[in-house]
Amino acid sequence: MSVTTQQKEVVQQSFAQVVPIADQVAVHFYDRLFQLDPTLRPLFGAEMNEQRMKLMQTLNVLVKGLNNLTVLVPVLQRLAVRHVGYGVHSDHYATVGEALLWALEHEMGDAFTPEVREAWAAVYQLIAAVMMEATEAVAGPDRRSNQNKRFMARFIDGVMNQQKLELIDRYVADDFVEHVPFPGQGPGAQGLKETIAHLHAAFPDTHWSIDEQVAEGENVVTRFTWTGSHQGDFLGIPATGNAIHLWGVVIDVVRHEKFCESRLIMDMPTLMQQLGQA
Numbered sequence: 701m702s703v704t705t706q707q708k709e710v711v712q713q714s715f716a717q718v719v720p721i722a723d724q725v726a727v728h729f730y731d732r733l734f735q736l737d738p739t740l741r742p743l744f745g746a747e748m749n750e751q752r753m754k755l756m757q758t759l760n761v762l763v764k765g766l767n768n769l770t771v772l773v774p775v776l777q778r779l780a781v782r783h784v785g786y787g788v789h790s791d792h793y794a795t796v797g798e799a800l801l802w803a804l805e806h807e808m809g810d811a812f813t814p815e816v817r818e819a820w821a822a823v824y825q826l827i828a829a830v831m832m833e834a835t836e837a838v839a840g841p842d843r844r845s846n847q848n849k850r851f852m853a854r855f856i857d858g859v860m861n862q863q864k865l866e867l868i869d870r871y872v873a874d875d876f877v878e879h880v881p882f883p884g885q886g887p888g889a890q891g892l893k894e895t896i897a898h899l900h901a902a903f904p905d906t907h908w909s910i911d912e913q914v915a916e917g918e919n920v921v922t923r924f925t926w927t928g929s930h931q932g933d934f935l936g937i938p939a940t941g942n943a944i945h946l947w948g949v950v951i952d953v954v955r956h957e958k959f960c961e962s963r964l965i966m967d968m969p970t971l972m973q974q975l976g977q978a
């Protein structure tokens with residue numbers, strides 16, 4: 701969302717109304733913030749008076765600086781980098797924005813018209829976007845990659861091992877793409893669900909153990925060992941009762957906490973041999 705010159709003026713004018721009641725706005729802001737996300741409270745010290753003052757003074761500087769983004773952007777980037785040291789993550793900015801709008805509305809009353817709200821929302825989004833980008837640049841990549849690794853590990857354990865197929869609705873994007881589909885695998889999350897159901901029917905004791913995970917950006921590569929016993933029809937091969945034990949590698953894409961794409965590569969010659977096909 702871009703900020704128009706008029707929106708900058710609206711925010712600057714309305715901030716003039718906030719200055720005399722700045723401390724009340726800050727009190728409401730922090731109350732609301734900790735109500736929305738109580739896990740944020742421990743990031744702050746016990747004494748909030750000074751913090752309230754610093755926040756409002758900085759907002760004042762930022763609002764005045766809106767007309768000169770060349771100067772403002774590096775100020776925001778340095779502020780964001782300090783925030784990484786306070787334990788702040790980029791996901792926190794949305795909650796802070798919500799608490800700020802709430803506090804302004806609460807204190808400004810009727811003066812907080814829809815036009816004023818929209819202008820503040822646009823300005824906050826601009827500030828937050830710069831700060832979040834700086835946050836990701838210093839702290840994001842590793843954190844996000846680790847989160848994505850844990851996400852895929854939860855998927856493998858919950859869906860593949862515990863056979864909770866209903867988790868697919870939560871974890872997998874509707875328009876999921878398997879770039880290396882199983883024979884007969886249909887599109888999307890539904891196609892994945894049917895394929896995994898087929899796999900569980902054929903190998904009811906399926907177990908995927910994770911041997912290694914490497915992640916970068918939105919990609920997670922998982923090397924795993926698949927074990928189980930062949931107790932049902934699999935790709936047209938009737939149950940043999942044979943034990944299977946083979947390696948696989950899956951290159952997955954996790955975007956916005958959803959499993960979106962996959963490339964599943966498995967030691968198929970070994971699987972076929974263990975199923976008596978070679």
Ligand code: HEM
Pocket residue numbers: 740743744745751754755758759779782783786788789792793796827828831
């Ligand atoms: C528009 C965005 C924000 C502004 C203008 C802002 C402003 C400030 C200011 C001025 C300080 C004082 C220290 C310093 O200057 O480095 C501060 C500290 C802090 N802020 Fe922010 N902040 C913002 C976003 C956030 C977010 C998203 C969080 C997440 C919870 C957060 C949490 C904190 C914490 C934990 C401290 C340190 C408190 C302490 O030392 O006790 N801030 N902030």
